[in-house]
Amino acid sequence: MTVLRSVEEHQDAVAALFTPPEIVETAVADALGLVTATDVVTAVSLPGFDNSAMDGYAVRAADLTGASPEHPVTLPMAADIPAGRTDRLTLTPGTVHRIMTGAPLPDGADAVVPVELTAAGxxxxxxxxxxxxxxxxxxxxxxxxxxxxxxxVAGEVAIPDRTVLHAPQLGLLAAIGVTTVPVWRRPRVVVLSTGSELVAPGQELRHGQIYESNSPMLAAAATEAGASARSVRFVPDDVDGFLARIGEIAGEADLIITSGGVSAGAFEVVKDALTATGGVEFVKVAMQPGMPQGCGRVTDPSGRTVPIITLPGNPVSSLVSFEVFIRPPLRTALGLPPHRDQVTARLRGAVRSPAGKRQFLRGVLAREGDGWVVDPIGPPSSHHLRYLAGANALIDVAPDVTALDDRVDVQVMQLD
Incomplete structure (x- = not known):
């Protein structure tokens, strides 16, 4: 009798493959979506000088005391100050300087009167x-x-440690003159699909062939998680060809993800090849979809060991396995929150689940009143990619639950 590994046990095994993140100095222009590895302290103040918030006139407030429509105050204009003027000016009492928005305030001035509130045009x-x-x-x-x-103010923390850098943060870094920022490096992920039946999209299909979809899907999922990911040409069901391809890509990867070739059939190339070399463990996990799994390490040509995670080949099994096992430690390695948001939703429609297996069903999540509702979508079979594409949530059904109806709350992991 095959002993099944629990989802939690396999999550721990996969997470153990990830090493502590590497800190790199990255150009601000390339840091979008990355996470700061230290506090970023500003060396300059913002603004760096008193400046005008309006197009108008820099004045001494005392010079306008008592001004009214009946008793206007008329003052001579002594200078023009456009934005970008760098020489330092002093406002003589009883005069004004015309000033533009953002221009430096002259010494002695303590207010700006908008141009539309004057009679100067x-x-x-x-x-x-x-x-x-x-x-x-x-x-x-x-x-x-x-x-x-x-x-x-100069000396203050502008961007704290462990901040995800989005457009506003990058704008602030540029405004304080920062050109590079210490961040947690993006892991390099290489995705490889296997199978003699696979054909690249755009080519003509022969009987028994299918278009290869897993590697672009998994590379996109890894990129969305924050990694630097790419898919490489899939290999046929040939052990030597597979091992040669792994040797080619291992030197440029921090993580290799494969899909297919891990079940119990006669042509399971990934399982056959990596079992022979050692370093990779193949197990059955008590989940649906995604029962056959593997993880471990391979050695690149320089002798460096590289984590490899082998996923099942059915597309739904493959992406669900990525969500459950790879995405959380990959996000952790980037300093990002590991888990998607979870909500409790009312299930619309009855659900059956196999005893002893944690099931991940596709669902459509929506707000209803003050709460959430989720509709199961599509059959549970792992080849129905259409329904996965139409879902925005995974319904997580515990292994000891065999039936749910519309009166039971479920935990939902959002996919978008």
């Missing part, structure tokens, strides 16, 4: 500056000024 670059500006209202000190360091 608009900013026409062809016109000479108005010699005098009329103000009809006072302005409080500090008005329309972006104070130096009001966003962040």
């Amino acid at each position: 608009g900013f026409d670059p062809v016109d000479a500056p108005a010699p005098e500006v009329v103000f009809t209202a006072p302005v409080p000190a500090g008005k329309n000024i972006r104070a130096a360091g009001s966003d962040i």
Whole structure:
């Protein structure tokens, strides 16, 4: 009698293959989606100088005390300050400087009056500056000024350790002048499918052949998880050809994923080849789909050992196995949250599950009122890729549960 390994036991075996993440210095432009490995401290303040928040006039607030429509204050304009002007100016009492948004505030100025609140007219670059500006209202000190360091001060942490770098974080890094950032390196994942029946999409199919879909699907799943992943040309059911292909790709991989060739049939090339070389264990896991599994290490030409995870060949089994076994430790190796969001949903429709096996059913998850509902979609067979493509959740049924109906809550792992 075959002893089945539990899902949890195989998850532990796969996770043990992953080594601690490597920290690399990466250009900010290439760091999207990566995770910071240290705090990033800013060497500059933002803003780096007091500057104008408006197109208008830099003034001394005291000069406009008592200004009103009945008693306007008229002041001569002594200078123009466009954004990007680098010389330092001083505002003489009783004068104003015309200033643009983002331009440095002159010393002595403590407020900016928007141009539309004056009688000087608009900013026409062809016109000479108005010699005098009329103000009809006072302005409080500090008005329309972006104070130096009001966003962040030099020496503060700009981006904390273990932050996922998205567009706003990359914008902040650029704004403080950072060009490279220490991050956890993306693992290099190579995906290889096996099977003499496989044909590349675009070629003509002969009787008994199918288009190869697992490697692009698994490479996409690894890329979505955060890895640097690629699929390579599949190999036929030939032990020597398979081992030669593994030798070719092992030197450029941190993880190899194969699909197919791990069951109990007569032409299980992955199982036959790697059993002979040792270092890889093949087991049956108490789950549906995805019972035949394998994991271990192979040796590259330099003698370095590389983790290899061998998945079943049926497409649904293959992707579900990736979700259950590979995605969590792969995300952990990147410093990312390992698990997808989980919610409790009301199941619409009855479900039957085999005793002793943890079942992962495809489902369509949706909000209903204040809660979630999930509809099972498609039969449980592992070749129905269409229904996997139409699902947005996996319904996780515990091994000791054989039947569920619409009155029972289930845990749902979202796929999108």
